[in-house]
Amino acid sequence: MDFQKFSDESFDVKDWINSALKAHKDAGQSLDAHASNLVMKLQLFIQEVNKSLEETSQIAVNNLPRVLREVEGIKIEAASLKEQMQMVKDVIKGIEESTSQSMKTLVDIDNVKERLQAASNALQEADNWTTLSSDVDEIFKTGNVVEISSKLIGMQKSLNVLEDVPDFAERKRLLESLKNKLEALLSTKLVTAFNGHLLDEAKYYVKIFTEVGRLEQMQTYYTNCHKGNALKIWNELREENPTSDFTQWLSKFYDILLSLWHKEIVWCSQVFQDPVSVLGSLMVQILSQLEPPISECIRRKSANEDDVELSLLIQVKEISSRLLNGLESSIKSMQVCTFSVDSMLVLVAKIQEPYVPYLIQYSAIQQIELMNGIEAMNLNLSELSETVAIMSESVGNAFRLAEEARNSCMLFTDGYGSLGLLDALQNFFSAYLGRLDGLITDLRNACCINGEMPDDSNLDDENQWSNFQNSFKMIEMCGNLLVRLADYRENLTKELKIRLNKIFSSSEDEWMNQCNYLQQMNPTEFLNLKDFSERVHTYDINTVLASTQEQIERLNEHSHRFAFDVVFIYLKRKLDEIPKLPIWHSNSPSTEAVTDDLPTFSLSPQSCITDVGDYLLTLPQQLEPFFTHENSHLFAALKAGQIPFADKHDCDVDDDHYWVIGFARGTMNVFVDNILRIPELATSHATQQLIADIDYLCNIFEAVEVSPNNDLQAIKELLVVDKEKFHEKATDLSVEKRIEESIARIRNV
Numbered sequence: 001m002d003f004q005k006f007s008d009e010s011f012d013v014k015d016w017i018n019s020a021l022k023a024h025k026d027a028g029q030s031l032d033a034h035a036s037n038l039v040m041k042l043q044l045f046i047q048e049v050n051k052s053l054e055e056t057s058q059i060a061v062n063n064l065p066r067v068l069r070e071v072e073g074i075k076i077e078a079a080s081l082k083e084q085m086q087m088v089k090d091v092i093k094g095i096e097e098s099t100s101q102s103m104k105t106l107v108d109i110d111n112v113k114e115r116l117q118a119a120s121n122a123l124q125e126a127d128n129w130t131t132l133s134s135d136v137d138e139i140f141k142t143g144n145v146v147e148i149s150s151k152l153i154g155m156q157k158s159l160n161v162l163e164d165v166p167d168f169a170e171r172k173r174l175l176e177s178l179k180n181k182l183e184a185l186l187s188t189k190l191v192t193a194f195n196g197h198l199l200d201e202a203k204y205y206v207k208i209f210t211e212v213g214r215l216e217q218m219q220t221y222y223t224n225c226h227k228g229n230a231l232k233i234w235n236e237l238r239e240e241n242p243t244s245d246f247t248q249w250l251s252k253f254y255d256i257l258l259s260l261w262h263k264e265i266v267w268c269s270q271v272f273q274d275p276v277s278v279l280g281s282l283m284v285q286i287l288s289q290l291e292p293p294i295s296e297c298i299r300r301k302s303a304n305e306d307d308v309e310l311s312l313l314i315q316v317k318e319i320s321s322r323l324l325n326g327l328e329s330s331i332k333s334m335q336v337c338t339f340s341v342d343s344m345l346v347l348v349a350k351i352q353e354p355y356v357p358y359l360i361q362y363s364a365i366q367q368i369e370l371m372n373g374i375e376a377m378n379l380n381l382s383e384l385s386e387t388v389a390i391m392s393e394s395v396g397n398a399f400r401l402a403e404e405a406r407n408s409c410m411l412f413t414d415g416y417g418s419l420g421l422l423d424a425l426q427n428f429f430s431a432y433l434g435r436l437d438g439l440i441t442d443l444r445n446a447c448c449i450n451g452e453m454p455d456d457s458n459l460d461d462e463n464q465w466s467n468f469q470n471s472f473k474m475i476e477m478c479g480n481l482l483v484r485l486a487d488y489r490e491n492l493t494k495e496l497k498i499r500l501n502k503i504f505s506s507s508e509d510e511w512m513n514q515c516n517y518l519q520q521m522n523p524t525e526f527l528n529l530k531d532f533s534e535r536v537h538t539y540d541i542n543t544v545l546a547s548t549q550e551q552i553e554r555l556n557e558h559s560h561r562f563a564f565d566v567v568f569i570y571l572k573r574k575l576d577e578i579p580k581l582p583i584w585h586s587n588s589p590s591t592e593a594v595t596d597d598l599p600t601f602s603l604s605p606q607s608c609i610t611d612v613g614d615y616l617l618t619l620p621q622q623l624e625p626f627f628t629h630e631n632s633h634l635f636a637a638l639k640a641g642q643i644p645f646a647d648k649h650d651c652d653v654d655d656d657h658y659w660v661i662g663f664a665r666g667t668m669n670v671f672v673d674n675i676l677r678i679p680e681l682a683t684s685h686a687t688q689q690l691i692a693d694i695d696y697l698c699n700i701f702e703a704v705e706v707s708p709n710n711d712l713q714a715i716k717e718l719l720v721v722d723k724e725k726f727h728e729k730a731t732d733l734s735v736e737k738r739i740e741e742s743i744a745r746i747r748n749v
Helices: 013-027 031-134 136-142 145-161 168-195 199-211 215-240 246-271 275-288 294-300 310-334 341-352 356-360 362-376 384-413 418-446 461-505 517-521 523-543 546-575 607-627 632-640 648-652 655-676 684-703 710-720 723-733 737-746
Strands: none
Touching (some): 013 031, 168 215, 199 215, 199 246, 215 246, 215 275, 246 275, 246 294, 275 341, 294 310, 310 341, 356 362, 356 517, 362 384, 362 418, 384 418, 384 461, 418 546, 461 546, 461 607, 517 523, 546 632, 546 655, 607 655, 655 737, 684 710, 710 737, 723 737
8 A cells, every 4th residue: 555645735535545445446355345454554554653753752852952952052152252253343443543544654655656656657758758859850861661650659658658748739749740751751652552452561551650640641541542533433424425314424433433342342451440431431532522513413404403303313312222232231241340330321421412302302392293293184174075084084194193103202212201202192182183173163164054054055965965974974083083092092001011110110230220311300200200100000091191082082072963963954944944934824825725624634744844754754764874884983983972862861772773863852852942933823724734743743753763752742732722721731731831831822822
């Protein structure tokens, strides 16, 4: 039996008993016999444990007096040690008090010793200065560079010690003049070494100039050796191609500069401690002394500074970027770890200098180009069909310009000009859509929709339906605008996220990533860009050209209204004839031969009413061609637009019937208004004729599946009711006050 389990902290009595009783199956014993054996074994084990506890307790009791004696001895020893430590502390304190003055004296003596040593060194260096300066002129006459440099280095060390002597300034001037003399002596040799790439001589001269503190002057000699040749190449390139685009010879010149860098960086890395800074200084001086400067060449290509072509600036920027990328690759391939980042930033700024001012003005430059694109579209009023064709064609041109603007922004500003791009695009689309909206207004005037009623010749069926078809093409154009803008906004938003992520997640450890022109020249705009980056990642497409989307939707509404009014003007004109008809008067000749007891159903509707009915019945046929073929642009515009006299509840019906509903309800409203304008119903026949006209149009409305409105039905009932019950009937029908009063007036109630 395993008794170790009894010592486990997680011992469970039930689990142990169950596992122990299961063992009887394997042993072939009965459960009672097996349980009895277990109880006996447990009793024996308990006896052994009790015996062990008694023995251990006895041993502990026997050892307790000895343990107490040892503890008491340790307490005595601890007290003795404490007394001894206090005695030592008192002794140390006494020594410090008795020897403090002696230690102070020793410190003062040591200070005096150091000052004496410094004075001795100064006297030695003063004597050394006198010795070195006494025969320096004779050594210069020998021309021995080694001895001359050795003398000057010694004099430099002596001068460093003699900073407090009265004639220090005079001695410094003397040493500087001797350094100048040495520099003049070595100038020819330096030029020869740098031009001939004489490695050993160059290293030796670097060592000398470093020790005498004239390394910068030596680097100036190196710069001058290569600067003149580069400037000569610049002039030669210009003179060889005076009529060609300056970007061609700028590209060649930058290639030559990059080739010079690759050639010199290997040699300079063996000569100078910081070859990158040396070559960077060379490049900066070359670019600073170009004649004419690159910025001047850019200005000469444009009439004025504000009209610089963006394509030209992009070319200059791409050429400069190739040079910068080549320099960065060269530095990485050389694995140069110790170089001045500041010097490279100066070089980067110099390379970017010609076009950085235009980067700050990017939004204005981009907007000028986009506005010039609008002028090139030639959006002028012509005949309706030609004007609609011009407007439809302009959509592709507008989004081509917008796409070019997006590409230009990324190529020229690398995404830093994103806010400027959005401003330029919003102004562009606002101006472009404003021009389209203005053309719609002009077309309304040309079709006499907003002004006086046109002549009959301008309202024949052929002209009206032709105009209606062209106006639907205008609606299709709006659908094209909606679809194209949705795609453009989605693509632009994706690209902006990528660009902005790259801008704000770049590591500042990379020196090229520190060339952030926007943060350096316009910190406020950079913070705005960062805020926009957060918004575009949070709200996605809703932050991009939302106002343009709204403007296109308004243009779509105007197009719907124009298409509706082109047709509805005919209906309105016919219905406006109703109050002027002579039949309503008692002296009308048309009523002389008609008896008052003639039944209403035997009367024919008047000609203006039948014209309206025929026109309404023709509508489904005229609308059918626009809805029988799949046209995504048209359906997009129809889904987003709304026509007069139709509401949102009607949007569930088919598109063609939706338009029929609008025309029919508009006809009802105008019909009701014109009925109320009738001066009087002088005879019973006039009343019956009006009822016949109403019945006819109600039948037409039902034929086009539109229910007559309550006002029209109420007017009919008020026309047939007895005059005595007129107001009672009006109350029952709950008609408007204006209708009740107008019908009462024309019936002389």
